[in-house]
Amino acid sequence: MSHSPRIHTILSCTLLVVAGGAGASACGSDSHPLSSKPYDAAGQIAFNGPVGNKKANPDQPLEVTAQGKDARITDVTATDAAGRYVAGELSADGSRWHSTTPLAADTAYEVKISTEDSDGAPGHKALTFQTGAAKAKALKVEFGPQAGTYGVGQPVTAKLSAPVKDKRARAVVERALTVRSTPAVEGAWHWADSETLHYRPKEYWPAGATIEATSRLAGIKVDDRLRGTATKPLRLKTGDKIEAVVNASSHWMTIYRNGEEINSIPVTTGKAGYSTRNGVKVVLGKEYFVRMRGTSIGIPTGSSDSYDLPVYYATRVTHSGEYVHAAPWSAGSHGYANVSHGCVGMSTGNAAWFYNTVRQGDIVRTINSYGETMPTFGNGYGDWNISWKKWREGSVLLAGTREGQSPADAARLRPQV
Structure with a gap:
């Protein structure tokens, strides 16, 4: 072993007199083991x-x-x-x-x-x-939506190629998936099901924000059967905060941009038996023309409620077919009565204005309807219809922690999952 000799006791240092009268200590700094080179x-x-x-x-x-x-x-x-x-x-x-x-x-x-x-x-x-190659099956992650500019209600999604049900395995996945925004906001993942995670902030995203989602799961063992692979990062931007509030009892829709009212439109919503869903929905997309048929929502052909209509300026807010769209056939009811099969109808001119104003990710919130509340998952983005506390409970890393407490903070107070 090539290190300094052991010195158990240092008694004194002798002053040596050298030419020129200078003094030097016989005990140099290298004589102590703690100062020696490793x-x-x-x-x-x-x-x-x-x-x-x-x-x-x-x-x-x-x-x-x-x-x-x-x-x-x-x-x-x-x-x-x-x-x-x-x-x-x-x-x-x-x-x-x-x-x-x-x-x-x-x-x-x-x-x-x-x-x-x-x-x-x-x-x-x-x-x-x-390290060598993994024997486990590859677990792929795909972030959504596609890169682009969205409304402030757009959640970030992570779709897994295989189900992950074990709590410890979910913790491995969650730790590897990161979402950051500029300006910074508090946010969290929530397991929608065993193959899908959604990420949203406590409130809506800030207007004009940049959002980046990345994964560090490549090569990481998730469980005995799954190992992560590389994932393409995602970069999104948000536009202005556009929120449309549909009041089903007054039959009007008010639209706000960054908190200021920019329009108010007379509308009709779902009639009895077809009441429009309450709560926050997020714009999923826009279709200039849609053929709407009653059979698509379970109304048999020949029924008194049956319909088959050409619809223009259709802004979709649920997967099951709820739209904000032009409904010139019910013009006499706009602002006065609810006569639709669940959609929000208005004049063609107003529908065109709305269609050209909103983008995917913008917010449509219905109040004072007799309909049920928009579900959190499964029919579009109802992510904003549960409290922040309940949203955090859908995260394996944050469940049971205090608001504002990060996974790293929680780990100091309780064992790792």
């Missing part, structure tokens, strides 16, 4: 990584152990080629360190190990290795 700690440690050109099994945890009674591990830092840290635990006596998070497949790693001997002299060793 020695090669290879003889003090054992590492379970691969030997030579062999590749490590990504499913096997890393382990570093101290060798000999005088050796002690003081620190271990493991990172992959992308700079991601591998979490680990070091025993109190410094005899063993092991990783506590999965390794990525087909990835280069560096492990830096610090040690000390019985006198406290420091040792150091850096090791590198490559």
